[in-house]
Amino acid sequence: MDRAGLDEVLKRPTVxxxxxxLPAFSVSIHPMVAQLLLGHSRxxxxxFPAEEELFARLAGGVHEPLAMVISCCDARVVPDVIVNSQxxxxxxxxxxxxxxxxxxAGHHRAVGAxxxxxxxxxxxxxxxxxxxxxxxxxxxxxxxxxxLAAHMPSLAEWLGDAEQVLAHIRPMLAGVDxxxxxxxxxxxxxxxxxxNLLSYxxxxxxLSRGRxxxxxxxxxxxxxxxxxxxxxxxxxxxxxSAGRRSIVMPEPRLRxxxxx
Ligand SMILES: [Zn+2]
Numbered sequence: 001m002d003r004a005g006l007d008e009v010l011k012r013p014t015v016x017x018x019x020x021x022l023p024a025f026s027v028s029i030h031p032m033v034a035q036l037l038l039g040h041s042r043x044x045x046x047x048f049p050a051e052e053e054l055f056a057r058l059a060g061g062v063h064e065p066l067a068m069v070i071s072c073c074d075a076r077v078v079p080d081v082i083v084n085s086q087x088x089x090x091x092x093x094x095x096x097x098x099x100x101x102x103x104x105a106g107h108h109r110a111v112g113a114x115x116x117x118x119x120x121x122x123x124x125x126x127x128x129x130x131x132x133x134x135x136x137x138x139x140x141x142x143x144x145x146x147x148l149a150a151h152m153p154s155l156a157e158w159l160g161d162a163e164q165v166l167a168h169i170r171p172m173l174a175g176v177d178x179x180x181x182x183x184x185x186x187x188x189x190x191x192x193x194x195x196n197l198l199s200y201x202x203x204x205x206x207l208s209r210g211r212x213x214x215x216x217x218x219x220x221x222x223x224x225x226x227x228x229x230x231x232x233x234x235x236x237x238x239x240x241s242a243g244r245r246s247i248v249m250p251e252p253r254l255r256x257x258x259x260x
Contacts, residue, residue, distance in 0.1 A: 051086070058088050065091040067126035067215075068118040070111075070193070072098045077132045077219055082226065091118050097137030097189065098129060101161045103199040108161075112200065119202040125212055127203070129193045131186040132219040138185040141166055142178060165189045187236055190216040191229055 029037070048055060068091040069079040079090055093114040100115075101108040118124040131138075140148060141159045148156040165188055176184070194216050197203050206212035216229030218236060227236035 054086060054088065063088065063122065065089060065118075065122060065124060067091070067128055068093065068114070068122075068124045069128045069130055070095075070098055070100060071128075071130040071219075072096065072132055072135055072137060074132060074136065076134075076221060077130070079128075079130060082130075082219055082224075091122060091124060096155060096158055097135055097141065097162060098131045098193065099137075099158070099162050099189070100129060100193040100196040102196050103201065115197070115200050116202045119206045119212065123211075126215060127197065127212060128215040128217055129190050129197070130217040130219055131190045131193075132221060133183045133186055134179070134221045135182060135186055138162075138182050138189065139178070142181055142185060162189065165192055168192070186218050187227075190218055191231075191234075194229070 066085070066089050070093045071077055071079050073094045073096055079085075079092060080087075083090070091114075093111065095111070101111060103112060115127075118127065137159065140155070141162055145156040145159040145163070148159070165185060168188060170181075194214050197214060198207075203212065203214075207214075216236075217239070218227045218229075219225075220227065226239040228239045229236055
């Protein structure tokens, strides 16, 4: 589609909504867009003035995030909401399945650029890889990226980089159902993404100077809980202070096998 075609699409009315809903807009607005704009209207009239001092500080040039969070594009997984943070707190990088391709893969420069800027530009001291249960990206991986190649070649290529995760655990999980396999994948993927982070010169530079700590989390969509990776135990433990879920995940059997 050329630019003229795009302009034509953008001008095409889709649905007419009640003008009283959004008095500022007299043109046609799709209900979904109207929902977004109503949300923005509420943000602008309520949240923004309530946090006037914070936004003034941010607009004044303060950009000092507490951490960088590498997470999935999944709309259900919003790091800022999960940790109840404010604008300016998290430097975010989101991609399908929260993957960190090894340094040097030229077509993944967006990942490297964000990591390097976080360390050298923003002096970030904590970097989190946050996977999640029920991950659609990992489901596609489990089903085989090759199947995606016809219509989603970029996605197939991207997930192809994560096939090492699947190859790693599939032999151990013969017989489990797909959902269980996908959730195991989430927990297996995070430590491998942390290992891949070590291939970035900026990361090893900061680690060698004691300026950076790496963290691996998995967000559980069902419970809203976070599990954190403990390298010493090669296991995940619940991060909520109440410790309501005391089960170490994934199963110790898997982690022990991984050590071999
Ligand atoms: Zn996901």
